Amino acid sequence: MMSFKTTTLLAATAVTLTAFSMPSMAADKVYRLKMAETWASNFPIFGEAPRNMAKMAEEMSGGRLKITIDSSNKHKAPLGIFDMVRSGQYDMGHSASYYWKGKVPNTLYFTTMPFGMITPEQYGWFYHGGGMELMEKVYQPFGLMSFPGGNTGNQMGGWFQKEINSLDDLQGLKMRIPGFAGEVLAKLGAKPTNIASGELYTALERNTIDALEWVGPSLDLRMGFHKIAPYYYTGWHEPATELQFLVNKRSFDRLPEDLQRILTTSMKLASYEMYVQSYHESGTNWVTMKSEYPNVQVKTFPKDVLAAMKKANQELLEEKAAADPLAKEILDSQAEYLKTARVWTNISDRAYLDSLETISE
Template sequence: MERRSFLKKAGAGLAAGAAVGLAACGKKEEAAAPAAPAASAPAAPAVQTGGREIRWRLTSSFPKSLDTIHGGAEVFAKMVSDMTDGKFQISVHAPGELVPAFGVVDAVQQGTVECGHTCGYYYFGKDETFAIDTAIPFGMNSRSLTAWMYDGKGMSLLREFFAGYNIVNFPMGNTGAQMGGWYRKEIRTPADLNGLKMRLGGFAGRVIAKLGGVPQNIPGGEIYQALERGTIDATEWVGPYDDLKLGFHKVAPFYYYPGWWEGGAQVSLYVNDKAWNDLPAEYKAIVTAAASFAHTNMQAMYDARNPIALKQLIAEGAKLNRFPREVMDAAMQARNEVYAELNETNANWRKVFSDYEAFMREQYQWIPLADGSYDQYMAAQRL
């Protein structure tokens, strides 16, 4: 075998060897990277690529101050660089440096940048189907969503949808189940949501609106000021680690759970299809593997850091409360009404959601039986 050909094939094998999952798009052909310690990406083997150098720009929807969610893009970019011996460089840009926080999809679609790191539900105004790529009210948890994306039909269905926007999508992070947010006043009944001005990520605002709330879609870096000034009455973001950094407990002390609108919020890498198609095959494998590593790494960071941060928030005066069952039931009813309307009016939504819902139904027969019962027992031990 010719030496160059051998190196090329061996390099591709290293990239594939770094993967643990298959990104399904028609056929399962793209490998995803393995889990590793959460704090930082390990050194990755370089791949022989014939010396081609590529420079991309990635625009993020998340402020640099959040090492968890913004950091997911930086972990990804470093992995790509390491695996190509520095030949493939991706510069990461915070909101406002290239485009606004919620301008990522337009920038990627138009080729203004090669890729972006964002949440699909920010763009539900274009098509509600975008939200399924992140989280929808009373939807799947992170583990089930990852299963649907990688081993169900999720990736292929969403790839088909995103092709209409010149985008190739990759899961690239998950926060796990989120908290229910920060409030200036207690939420005892559904009536307490009436007239409530709440910063709420994207699509879930449709459900809050049915309950009489007034949803606000505000970028992460602007939430604290809006809450402090009284522009909004409540906000949600992710969970204790990020919330502590953002300081919401200082201006809205009532901290509720669970975040029924985000049982497992997926963050995504969106790549312009022309930029993707121009990549050598080795680089495509590397991008796929690096995105999958960043996907796993992000939730590992949240799971490791949230318990410690929650203790600190409580020590600093946060008042932790569970949403009353009456509030949860009213929200579920409103959710069902919204989905019924979309099934009638949005063909894209109906096609993707019908498979999503069927997969979720099976998952919630399995997960409470296995993980749920085990977790309940272990929690009761108070180790």
């Protein structure tokens, strides 16, 4: 890899060169971008995506684009990325769009939605179904650009101390489940709370909470929840969690066109790569987990519980759509796209997997 030690290597010969090779002047300048991430340092998978991105960008640019990353240990504002990138304190951020719903409600819809699209469907929506354009509509007024930043795949419904057999079992259930899904459960009588990740294990072990959701086997194994909660429920609330790269528009506009393209390409590839890495680690970690704790039981919520969750979810969505035309535009676009893409999901991968099961020993 080429590297450039100074920002203007050619400064000494600038006069000679200007007349016939202005572009090569820009080609030797080093551009430095500062990024803040929501995650603590060494956070697996989530924290690897922005580093993968920065490495690609630096290598592809021959060292002309250098991106440094500050973890939350340093900037102390894990949920302040939106503001720090907006103000220009950082040029970029790595986080998740739904963290800003308290500030800009319509940012909620660009991470994942309960009962919504699965990962390949959602990428189809972003890139071919109008999703990117709608995300731009939401972020543009703040001088921000937002891009997919890595997908976890379908998240698990969480770890439970007791089985959920009916809606009654949700009454008063203390569960760590943030965001929109928490609102859905609250409507059904549960008591959703948010607890910092470092305290989750103890809270579940001491029955301060009865249940929690985190991510899935790709990250849950490291948290050890399988040692203290026997039931692991399949997902309903985050079928395609997509993280986010945020870029300050002024910082982006200052880059020459080739580096802009290197940056957007690196972000896009890093997001797909995180999806594949998550898929991989979910499988391998699940196998490890099962061999360590063979009694972990995978459960799916009963039909009437799921139906009630879906109904509560739908009512909340209708409230959002009624209150804001842009929310309605986004939700209608997602609902329409899901309908079309799901037909294909069902006759392709799903029909294939179902047909294999009929002949498995």
